[in-house]
Amino acid sequence: MSKINSEIEDKVMTRIKTEEVTMKPRWYFVVGSVFMLLGLVSLTVGSIFLSNLTLFLLKQHGPMGQWRLETLLDSFSWWIPALAILGMTIGIMMLRQYDFSYRKNLTLVVLGFLASIIISALLIDHFGLNNLWSQLGPMKKFYQQLENKNTTPGRMQNGSGRFRNRP
Amino acid sequence: MYIKLTKMTDEEIVRQVQKGDKEIYARLVKRYQDKLIRYATYLVGDYHLASDVVQETFIKAYVNLNGFNVKKKFSSWIYRIAHNEAMNVLKKDKKVFPIDEQVEIESGVNLEEELIKKELKTQTQSCLQQMPVIYREPLSLYFLEDKTYEEISDILRIPTGTVGTRINRAKVMMKKICQK
Numbered sequence: 558m559s560k561i562n563s564e565i566e567d568k569v570m571t572r573i574k575t576e577e578v579t580m581k582p583r584w585y586f587v588v589g590s591v592f593m594l595l596g597l598v599s600l601t602v603g604s605i606f607l608s609n610l611t612l613f614l615l616k617q618h619g620p621m622g623q624w625r626l627e628t629l630l631d632s633f634s635w636w637i638p639a640l641a642i643l644g645m646t647i648g649i650m651m652l653r654q655y656d657f658s659y660r661k662n663l664t665l666v667v668l669g670f671l672a673s674i675i676i677s678a679l680l681i682d683h684f685g686l687n688n689l690w691s692q693l694g695p696m697k698k699f700y701q702q703l704e705n706k707n708t709t710p711g712r713m714q715n716g717s718g719r720f721r722n723r724p
Numbered sequence: 725m726y727i728k729l730t731k732m733t734d735e736e737i738v739r740q741v742q743k744g745d746k747e748i749y750a751r752l753v754k755r756y757q758d759k760l761i762r763y764a765t766y767l768v769g770d771y772h773l774a775s776d777v778v779q780e781t782f783i784k785a786y787v788n789l790n791g792f793n794v795k796k797k798f799s800s801w802i803y804r805i806a807h808n809e810a811m812n813v814l815k816k817d818k819k820v821f822p823i824d825e826q827v828e829i830e831s832g833v834n835l836e837e838e839l840i841k842k843e844l845k846t847q848t849q850s851c852l853q854q855m856p857v858i859y860r861e862p863l864s865l866y867f868l869e870d871k872t873y874e875e876i877s878d879i880l881r882i883p884t885g886t887v888g889t890r891i892n893r894a895k896v897m898m899k900k901i902c903q904k
Contacts, residue, residue, distance in 0.1 A: 564775075565778060569750075586788075586791040659881040661883065
């Protein structure tokens with residue numbers, strides 16, 4: 558056993574001394590952590606935005622939208638909730654890399670993460686930020702494109718009860 | 725110098741290596757190789773394979789040493805790397821490894837006591853090998869490596885509550901297996 562042990566020590570130290578293996582620099586880990594944090598924050602913000610956009614588009618179909626399910630399914634921009642779900646999934650995978658994810662109950666951490674995204678999306682919707690963004694600022698064009706895709710004549714706008722084209 | 729080295733904590737040695745003193749890394753290898761080989765043997769069931777795992781563990785630890793936070797415990801970190809390496813080996817080769825008889829016991833007080841210890845250890849290993857790895861690991865870390873629940877939690881990256889549950893289940897399992 559001791560022979561094998563000294564072999565291990567010799568092999569490891571030889572590879573280190575001959576610089577066959579070298580230490581990754583500190584900046585590599587710093588950059589990695591920064592990117593990881595930025596990635597997680599971007600994914601969270603992106604997921605909130607996309608979840609909120611999903612709510613916005615659902616509301617566009619107005620009350621009784623559930624009775625026009627077929628129309629809704631035809632015109633709905635499915636890539637938005639799909640991207641939101643993808644963002645949440647990658648976010649959860651990234652959360653698992655952090656120490657707190659195993660120190661705390663992972664199920665609770667994941668549920669907390671998902672709940673915070675959904676609640677934030679609902680709050681944005683509740684305070685009417687969507688309507689504001691669809692009328693002003695850099696997001697105006699994007700919202701207009703989505704509105705055009707998702708609205709047909711006679712359909713209500715923004716769930717506000719106003720008709721775009723009254724017959 | 726030697727006395728100074730033996731008194732240094734793992735984290736102090738890591739700090740020195742991070743500053744560029746490569747030679748001192750041998751001290752960490754010396755400190756952990758026996759423990760890690762024993763631990764890896766419990767996991768992969770083969771002494772020679774375990775020594776490969778440990779060698780790779782020390783290399784990976786060195787490569788990533790700048791990523792180690794010296795405020796944390798080095799032992800948990802290196803055991804975590806060994807765990808990952810052993811899991812990679814187990815995934816690559818899913819066959820059940822035979823129990824290696826070559827694992828020696830450090831020279832003890834007398835021969836009779838040593839024989840009893842050896843017998844107990846062989847029996848324990850035999851029982852351990854029949855257990856699923858998720859129970860084998862916390863049990864060996866707790867009883868054979870004297871790790872605390874917190875340390876096991878850090879090594880296996882599972883909550884301390886889960887560590888407790890797995891150890892309790894493993895004890896029941898071990899009792900059943902060993903009494904067969």
